[in-house]
Amino acid sequence: xxxxxxxxxxxxxxxxxxxxxxxxxxxxxxIPFAMTIRYSLMKWNGISKNPTFIGLxxxxxxxxxxxxxxxxxxxxxxxxxLYIVIVNVLAILLALVLDMKLRSxxxxxxxxxxxxxxxxxxxxxIWKFIFMQGFESLGDSTGWAIFDLSWLGEPGLAFVSILAxxxxxxxxxxxxxxxxxxxxxxxxxxEAATVDGAGPIRKFFSITLPLLAPSITISVFMALTNxxxxxxxxxxxxxxxxxxxxxxxxxxxxxDTFQNNLYGYGTAKALILFVAVLIITVIQxxxxxxxxxxx
Amino acid sequence: MRSKHTPKRLILEIVMVIVSxxxxxxxxxxxxxxxxxxxxxxxxxIALPKSFTLENYTxxxxxxxYPRLFTNNLxxxxxxxxxxxxxxxxxxxxxxxxxxxxxxxxxxLCIIPILIPFQSIMLTVLQVAKQLHLSxxxxxxxxxxxxxxxxxALFIYHGFVKGIPREIDESxxxxxxxxxxxxxxxxxxxxxxxxATIVIIDVMWIWNDFxxxxxxxNGSPSTKTLTLAAYTFVGQYTSDWQYAMTAxxxxxxxxxxxxxxxxxxxxxxxxxxxxxx
Numbered sequence: 001x002x003x004x005x006x007x008x009x010x011x012x013x014x015x016x017x018x019x020x021x022x023x024x025x026x027x028x029x030x031i032p033f034a035m036t037i038r039y040s041l042m043k044w045n046g047i048s049k050n051p052t053f054i055g056l057x058x059x060x061x062x063x064x065x066x067x068x069x070x071x072x073x074x075x076x077x078x079x080x081x082l083y084i085v086i087v088n089v090l091a092i093l094l095a096l097v098l099d100m101k102l103r104s105x106x107x108x109x110x111x112x113x114x115x116x117x118x119x120x121x122x123x124x125x126i127w128k129f130i131f132m133q134g135f136e137s138l139g140d141s142t143g144w145a146i147f148d149l150s151w152l153g154e155p156g157l158a159f160v161s162i163l164a165x166x167x168x169x170x171x172x173x174x175x176x177x178x179x180x181x182x183x184x185x186x187x188x189x190x191e192a193a194t195v196d197g198a199g200p201i202r203k204f205f206s207i208t209l210p211l212l213a214p215s216i217t218i219s220v221f222m223a224l225t226n227x228x229x230x231x232x233x234x235x236x237x238x239x240x241x242x243x244x245x246x247x248x249x250x251x252x253x254x255x256d257t258f259q260n261n262l263y264g265y266g267t268a269k270a271l272i273l274f275v276a277v278l279i280i281t282v283i284q285x286x287x288x289x290x291x292x293x294x295x
Numbered sequence: 296m297r298s299k300h301t302p303k304r305l306i307l308e309i310v311m312v313i314v315s316x317x318x319x320x321x322x323x324x325x326x327x328x329x330x331x332x333x334x335x336x337x338x339x340x341i342a343l344p345k346s347f348t349l350e351n352y353t354x355x356x357x358x359x360x361y362p363r364l365f366t367n368n369l370x371x372x373x374x375x376x377x378x379x380x381x382x383x384x385x386x387x388x389x390x391x392x393x394x395x396x397x398x399x400x401x402x403x404l405c406i407i408p409i410l411i412p413f414q415s416i417m418l419t420v421l422q423v424a425k426q427l428h429l430s431x432x433x434x435x436x437x438x439x440x441x442x443x444x445x446x447x448a449l450f451i452y453h454g455f456v457k458g459i460p461r462e463i464d465e466s467x468x469x470x471x472x473x474x475x476x477x478x479x480x481x482x483x484x485x486x487x488x489x490x491a492t493i494v495i496i497d498v499m500w501i502w503n504d505f506x507x508x509x510x511x512x513n514g515s516p517s518t519k520t521l522t523l524a525a526y527t528f529v530g531q532y533t534s535d536w537q538y539a540m541t542a543x544x545x546x547x548x549x550x551x552x553x554x555x556x557x558x559x560x561x562x563x564x565x566x567x568x569x570x571x572x
Contacts, residue, residue, distance in 0.1 A: 013389070013474050014389055014393060014398075016474070016475075017385045017386060017388065017389035017478075018385075018386045018389050018390060018401055020381070020382040020385070020386065021382040021383055021385070021386030021387075021405060021445050021449060022386070022401060022404070022405065024378070024382055024441045024442040024445050025404070025405050025408060025442050025445055025446060027423060027427070027442055028408075028420060028423075028439065028441075028442025028443055029408040029411060029416065029442065029446075030404075030408075031419075031423055032416040032419035032420045032422075032423055033411065033415070033416055033419070035419035035422065035423075036415060036416055036418070036419050039418070039419065097307065097311060100304070100307075102304070102307070102308045102311065103308060104308060104311065104312055107312070107315070108311055108312070108315050109562070110558065111315035111316075111318060111319055112315065112318060113561075113562070114319065114322070114551075114554070115322070117499060117503075117547075117550050117551065117554045117561075118503070118547050118550065119502075119503030119504075119505060119522045119546070119547070119550075120503075120505065121505045121522055121525070121526050122503075122522060122525055122543050122546055122547055125525070125526075125529050125539065125543055126321055126322070126325050126543060127321065129324075129325065129328075129536055129539065129540065130321050130324060133336065133337075133340045133536060134321070134324055134340045134341065136340070137339050137340040137341045137342075138340075138341060141341060168318070168321075173565060176562050176565050176566055177565070177566060180566040225410075225412075228412065229412050229413070229414065231414070231506065232505050232506065236526065236529075249414075250412070250414045253414045254414065254417075254506075257417070257418050258418075258510075263418060266418065267418055267419070270412075270414050270415040270416070270417075270418075271415060273412055273414060273415055274411060274412060274415040277410060277411075277412050278410055281410055
């Protein structure tokens with residue numbers, strides 16, 4: 001009898017501790033997620049009282065030739081790949097320099113981190129101002145042709161601008177992760193390699209880089225999840241232009257749902273995005289984990 | 296290997312400082328142009344302002360009702376943060392301490408949402424919020440962040456609690472403490488380093504968030520956030536760059552001030568948050 005009583009108090013306590021968080025998460029994620037699945041099978045403009053059930057028609061329509069979605073998907077894939085590669089390579093290079101313990105290390109770290117504390121929408125506007133007004137003045141005073149290009153007005157350049165601005169904003173974050181990673185690379189391993197006659201480049205590829213693998217896994221994971229969802233910076237920097245060439249998937253979903261009132265169609269796209277994110281992150285984590293070595 | 300101050304190092308040092316200054320140059324331009332008049336912004340962006348005028352600031356301050364927006368941001372951030380920390384810390388503690396299939400299942404259920412992109416659920420979250428009477432209110436938005444922030448916070452707390460020896464719980468139980476008493480007077484203080492990390496990550500996120508406030512509290516001027524106001528303001532004044540720049544500076548100023556004071560902890564927080572998250 002006594003044992004049963006104790007078990008019940010334990011269960012009661014377990015519930016009291018875990019139900020609040022469970023309730024919050026179910027309300028914010030699982031109920032909306034279930035509703036999303038339901039809406040994706042419907043045709044609904046958000047106004048009429050009764051959405052009509054149309055089965056998989058939304059998905060058929062998306063896959064059989066929605067040029068907006070295809071273009072947005074291609075944009076997002078291109079953006080994500082370039083963003084992940086460039087931001088990580090640059091951050092590793094910067095981290096290597098900052099790991100050399102220069103006198104200005106503290107300042108440098110702070111300087112590169114500052115844009116990361118700004119909201120992406122604001123960052124987009126700041127750069128819009130720089131591209132539109134600032135470059136004109138810079139062009140006048142330096143005479144460099146690079147400032148006279150139409151950085152937001154030409155499709156190819158607008159893509160480069162979005163990429164550059166996103167990297168500018170977030171590189172400090174990845175830098176901090178890599179500095180932490182480098183500090184955990186044991187000095188004696190590097191010294192041993194020097195004694196064995198390895199040069200700096202050989203040392204980097206044979207010792208530092210493999211031991212940096214956990215940091216790379218995290219950074220690539222973060223860069224991947226963030227770049228697939230790119231939205232804010234495009235909204236304020238180019239607004240999707242010129243000529244609709246810079247819409248990302250997240251932006252396309254936002255547009256369909258809230259601007260074109262295609263609620264069912266938009267949520268179907270949102271569901272496809274979720275499945276894509278799930279598959280890609282699982283593959284990425286499995287791949288990078290398999291490459292990690294123990295220090 | 297102590298650092299040597301060879302000429303090569305000195306050159307590298309100088310190059311890096313110049314690179315960092317160029318890196319921050321756009322922010323410098325933003326700040327100086329917020330002190331200029333319209334015609335000055337139009338004629339020369341890179342020149343320093345001829346006379347530092349605060350006119351833009353007083354105009355924007357009044358126009359967007361800055362004190363109001365600042366209060367809104369503060370309410371949303373504090374309400375959101377307090378809830379996230381409370382529900383995630385007590386939840387993760389119990390889940391980490393209980394070894395059962397049920398506990399594992401709940402833990403998985405709680406952290407899977409880390410992978411769900413916000414865009415996948417943004418429309419339906421809106422409807423749920425309406426049902427719960429949380430829309431168009433700063434408090435309501437703060438409460439919504441509990442659910443959005445809980446998965447990552449729970450994940451980070453969970454990893455940390457596993458490192459706290461069980462003997463601590465046991466000795467406190469022998470002393471007569473149990474349940475919430477044990478948690479709040481013994482365990483929660485031990486979680487301080489992780490709590491600091493979560494505070495930093497979540498403050499930067501909630502304070503600067505855009506899409507959720509845009510969908511939730513954009514309806515009325517009295518519930519807007521700073522970023523939202525800057526967004527609509529710039530949208531209306533796309534050619535009045537002097538006001539736009541000022542609104543931008545005013546929107547980011549609070550986060551910069553917080554950053555200066557908490558710098559040391561922020562970098563630490565990002566590292567432990569990222570390494571564990």
